[in-house]
Amino acid sequence: MEQLRVDLGERSYDIKVGYDILSKVGEYLKELNLGSKVLIITNELVDSLYGREVEQAVEEAGFEVNIAKIGDGEKYKSLDTARELYDQAVEANLDRSSTIVALGGGVVGDIAGFIASTYMRGVNFVQIPTTVLSQVDSSVGGKVAVNHPQGKNLIGAFYQPKLVVADIKVLKTLEERQLKAGLAEVIKYGVIWDEEFFNFLANNRNKILGLDTNTMEYLLKRCCEIKAEVVARDERELGLRAILNYGHTIGHALEAVTDYQRFVHGEGVAIGMVAAAKLANKIGILNGTDVxxxxxxxxxxxxxxxxxxxxxxxxxxxxxxxxxxxDGMVRFILAEEIGQVVIKSDLPHNIIREVLEELRG
Amino acid sequence: MEQLRVDLGERSYDIKVGYDILSKVGEYLKELNLGSKVLIITNELVDSLYGREVEQAVEEAGFEVNIAKIGDGEKYKSLDTARELYDQAVEANLDRSSTIVALGGGVVGDIAGFIASTYMRGVNFVQIPTTVLSQVDSSVGGKVAVNHPQGKNLIGAFYQPKLVVADIKVLKTLEERQLKAGLAEVIKYGVIWDEEFFNFLANNRNKILGLDTNTMEYLLKRCCEIKAEVVARDERELGLRAILNYGHTIGHALEAVTDYQRFVHGEGVAIGMVAAAKLANKIGILNGTDVxxxxxxxxxxxxxxxxxxxxxxxxxxxxxxxxxxxDGMVRFILAEEIGQVVIKSDLPHNIIREVLEELRG
Structure with missing residues (x-):
C-alpha cells in the first residue's frame, strides 16, 4: 500500500493507493478521530459490488452506518438528487462531527462531496473512488459539484476530503469504456507535467489495459502525485491549477451540447485534448509531431x-x-511541448471554429 | 462613515457603517477590482424602496447590473428559491469574476451568500444589510445558508463577503417588529461580551427605538466590532464562535416547531436568551439578579x-x-455573568424540560 500526503495546511489529507484495501477502510476512519455516524453515498451498481464490504468494515470499526444510493450516471448529479441526499442525511441524524463517505466514481464523489461541503455548513468527507477517472482526478483536489441544466459543475464548492482510499482491485469490475475514459485523464497528466510519464504510457499500453497490478500502482500513484503537487500550489484554482483542465474546455462543451448522454467525461476530454493540440499547433506554439x-x-x-x-x-x-x-474570453490550456503547457485566453473565435470543423471530420 | 476591518487573512474584508451611503456602493465596488457583471439579489419590498438607488449607483460605476427578486420571508430561504436564483445567475451570464450583491435582510443575505458560495464554486459576494438584525449579525461572519424542512440553515457554507455596507438610513423604513427583533441580537452582544454595552442599551432605550443617528452609529459599530473580533478568532465555528449562538439553541427550536411562521428570528432568540439565563441559574452558574x-x-x-x-x-x-x-448532546451557551459566557453540552434533559415548561407560562 502506497500513501501520499496532499499538503494544504490545516486541510491536508492522505491518499492511500493499494490492492484489496476496502476491508481496511474502517480502521482508516478510526484513525481520523471522527464522530460516530457515517453516511455512505453510493449507487446501485457499486453498492451491489462493494457496499457490504465497506459497510461491514466501517461498522466493525465502531461506527453507526447508513447507506444512501443514487442513480447511476451524470444526470443524477443534480440539485434534485442533492435534495434527496439532504433528506437522507437528516434521517440519518448526521451531526457536524459525522462523516460522508463517497463510494463510487466521479458522479458519486462530486455530489457526495457537495452534500458534505454544505450539510450543516460542512461535515467530514472521505472518498473511496472506484473508477480510474475518479482515482486519478475527481478524488484529488477538493472540487465538488452538481450540474445545472446550463452547465456541468456549475453549482459547487472547494472542499477537501479527510482521506482518499484508491483500491486497484475494484477496477477489475469496471466496464471497458469507463476504464478507457479514465485513461484520458491519465494521458493528460503526461501532457501537462511529465514527458517521461507520457512515454511510460505509450510503452505500457497492454499492461495498463490489462490492469497489471504493479503497472497500475505506479500509474495511479504518479497521477495522484502530479495532481496533488498542482493542487497544493493552487488550491482554489486561481492560477496554476487551471492546467489540470487541459482538454476540458472543449471536452465540457461537447458533453454539455449532448446533454451528458453521448460522451462519458473522459471521452470528451480525449477529443478536447486533440482539439487543444491542434489549436496550439495552429497558433504556432506546438510542433506537428507532438500533435x-x-x-x-x-x-x-x-x-x-x-x-x-x-x-x-x-x-x-x-x-x-x-x-x-x-469577461467573455474563453480560456484554453495549450501545450508548448509534451510535459509543458500554458494558459491562453485570447484565441480568435475563427481558429476555434476551424478546429471544431476539422474534428467534426 | 465608520469603517471596520474583519481580519481573516486573505479573506479579510471591510464593513462600512454610515448614514445615507447607498449611493456610494458603486464607488465601493469599483475599489475592489471585480469583474464587470453584478447580480443584485433582493426582495420585492426592499427593491421598491432601495433597488433603484443601488442599481443606479452600481451602473454609474461602470458595472453591468441584473436584479433577481425573491419572496419576502424565511420560507423563501429554500432550495427551491436557490434553484431559481441559480437559473437567474446563468441567465445573467455571471462568470467567476462576477459579483453577487445581497440587498435586504437576513433571508436575502443568507441565500444570496449561499448562491455566491456555490455558483461556479464561488463568486464575489457583497452584502448590503437593510435590517438591524442583518447589520449586526448575519452580514458579519460568513455564515450563509438555506433552510431544510427539518432545520433552519441546515444547508450552507462558510463564505466571506468582499465588503459589507450598513446604512443607518434604511432602518427608518423598517417595520417596528423587525426593528425590535434585531435588538434581541444587539442585547446578545452585551450578554456574551461587554457588560458596559449591556448597560448602554439599558440606559438608551428611547434613543435606540427612536433610531437616533449617533446612538445607532455607536450601537451598530460596537456590535460589528464584537462579532468581527469573535469571528476573526474562530472563523469556522470550532470553538469560541459558538458563543454568538447565545439564545439560539432554544430560539431555533421554537422557530422550527412553528414552521418559521410564528416567531421572527430575533423573537426566538429573545425567548431563547431568557431560557438560557434560567438554565444557567438552575445549574447554579448565574445569579438571579442577572437573570x-x-x-x-x-x-x-x-x-x-x-x-x-x-x-x-x-x-x-x-x-x-x-x-x-x-453525538446526541445539545450544546448551550450559558452566561456566568453579564459579559461572560461558557459553552455547556452536558445539561440534563429534565432541566431543559423544566425551563421550557416555565417559559410556556
Missing amino acids: EKQEELIKEFGLPVSFEGLNIESIMKALAKDKKVK | EKQEELIKEFGLPVSFEGLNIESIMKALAKDKKVK
Missing part, C-alpha cells in the same frame, strides 16, 4: 479523437457559458 | 420572554436535530 503523438496515444487507448454531426455554433455557445470564461 | 436584568431589558425593547401553547416534546425533538448537537 500526432497525442492523437496517436489517445487512439491507442481506444478513445475518440473526433465527433460527428454536432452543430459548431452550439458548441461555441456552450464554450461561452463555461466557468473558465472571464 | 432578571436580561429578562427586563428584553421586555423593555418590546420582545417576548415566553411562549404559549407549544408542545414541549416537539421542542425537545427539534433541539436534538440542531446543528449544534454533537
Whole structure:
C-alpha cells in the first residue's frame, strides 16, 4: 500500500493507493478521530459490488452506518438528487462531527462531496473512488459539484476530503469504456507535467489495459502525485491549477451540447485534448509531431479523437457559458511541448471554429 | 462613515457603517477590482424602496447590473428559491469574476451568500444589510445558508463577503417588529461580551427605538466590532464562535416547531436568551439578579420572554436535530455573568424540560 500526503495546511489529507484495501477502510476512519455516524453515498451498481464490504468494515470499526444510493450516471448529479441526499442525511441524524463517505466514481464523489461541503455548513468527507477517472482526478483536489441544466459543475464548492482510499482491485469490475475514459485523464497528466510519464504510457499500453497490478500502482500513484503537487500550489484554482483542465474546455462543451448522454467525461476530454493540440499547433506554439503523438496515444487507448454531426455554433455557445470564461474570453490550456503547457485566453473565435470543423471530420 | 476591518487573512474584508451611503456602493465596488457583471439579489419590498438607488449607483460605476427578486420571508430561504436564483445567475451570464450583491435582510443575505458560495464554486459576494438584525449579525461572519424542512440553515457554507455596507438610513423604513427583533441580537452582544454595552442599551432605550443617528452609529459599530473580533478568532465555528449562538439553541427550536411562521428570528432568540439565563441559574452558574436584568431589558425593547401553547416534546425533538448537537448532546451557551459566557453540552434533559415548561407560562 502506497500513501501520499496532499499538503494544504490545516486541510491536508492522505491518499492511500493499494490492492484489496476496502476491508481496511474502517480502521482508516478510526484513525481520523471522527464522530460516530457515517453516511455512505453510493449507487446501485457499486453498492451491489462493494457496499457490504465497506459497510461491514466501517461498522466493525465502531461506527453507526447508513447507506444512501443514487442513480447511476451524470444526470443524477443534480440539485434534485442533492435534495434527496439532504433528506437522507437528516434521517440519518448526521451531526457536524459525522462523516460522508463517497463510494463510487466521479458522479458519486462530486455530489457526495457537495452534500458534505454544505450539510450543516460542512461535515467530514472521505472518498473511496472506484473508477480510474475518479482515482486519478475527481478524488484529488477538493472540487465538488452538481450540474445545472446550463452547465456541468456549475453549482459547487472547494472542499477537501479527510482521506482518499484508491483500491486497484475494484477496477477489475469496471466496464471497458469507463476504464478507457479514465485513461484520458491519465494521458493528460503526461501532457501537462511529465514527458517521461507520457512515454511510460505509450510503452505500457497492454499492461495498463490489462490492469497489471504493479503497472497500475505506479500509474495511479504518479497521477495522484502530479495532481496533488498542482493542487497544493493552487488550491482554489486561481492560477496554476487551471492546467489540470487541459482538454476540458472543449471536452465540457461537447458533453454539455449532448446533454451528458453521448460522451462519458473522459471521452470528451480525449477529443478536447486533440482539439487543444491542434489549436496550439495552429497558433504556432506546438510542433506537428507532438500533435500526432497525442492523437496517436489517445487512439491507442481506444478513445475518440473526433465527433460527428454536432452543430459548431452550439458548441461555441456552450464554450461561452463555461466557468473558465472571464469577461467573455474563453480560456484554453495549450501545450508548448509534451510535459509543458500554458494558459491562453485570447484565441480568435475563427481558429476555434476551424478546429471544431476539422474534428467534426 | 465608520469603517471596520474583519481580519481573516486573505479573506479579510471591510464593513462600512454610515448614514445615507447607498449611493456610494458603486464607488465601493469599483475599489475592489471585480469583474464587470453584478447580480443584485433582493426582495420585492426592499427593491421598491432601495433597488433603484443601488442599481443606479452600481451602473454609474461602470458595472453591468441584473436584479433577481425573491419572496419576502424565511420560507423563501429554500432550495427551491436557490434553484431559481441559480437559473437567474446563468441567465445573467455571471462568470467567476462576477459579483453577487445581497440587498435586504437576513433571508436575502443568507441565500444570496449561499448562491455566491456555490455558483461556479464561488463568486464575489457583497452584502448590503437593510435590517438591524442583518447589520449586526448575519452580514458579519460568513455564515450563509438555506433552510431544510427539518432545520433552519441546515444547508450552507462558510463564505466571506468582499465588503459589507450598513446604512443607518434604511432602518427608518423598517417595520417596528423587525426593528425590535434585531435588538434581541444587539442585547446578545452585551450578554456574551461587554457588560458596559449591556448597560448602554439599558440606559438608551428611547434613543435606540427612536433610531437616533449617533446612538445607532455607536450601537451598530460596537456590535460589528464584537462579532468581527469573535469571528476573526474562530472563523469556522470550532470553538469560541459558538458563543454568538447565545439564545439560539432554544430560539431555533421554537422557530422550527412553528414552521418559521410564528416567531421572527430575533423573537426566538429573545425567548431563547431568557431560557438560557434560567438554565444557567438552575445549574447554579448565574445569579438571579442577572437573570432578571436580561429578562427586563428584553421586555423593555418590546420582545417576548415566553411562549404559549407549544408542545414541549416537539421542542425537545427539534433541539436534538440542531446543528449544534454533537453525538446526541445539545450544546448551550450559558452566561456566568453579564459579559461572560461558557459553552455547556452536558445539561440534563429534565432541566431543559423544566425551563421550557416555565417559559410556556
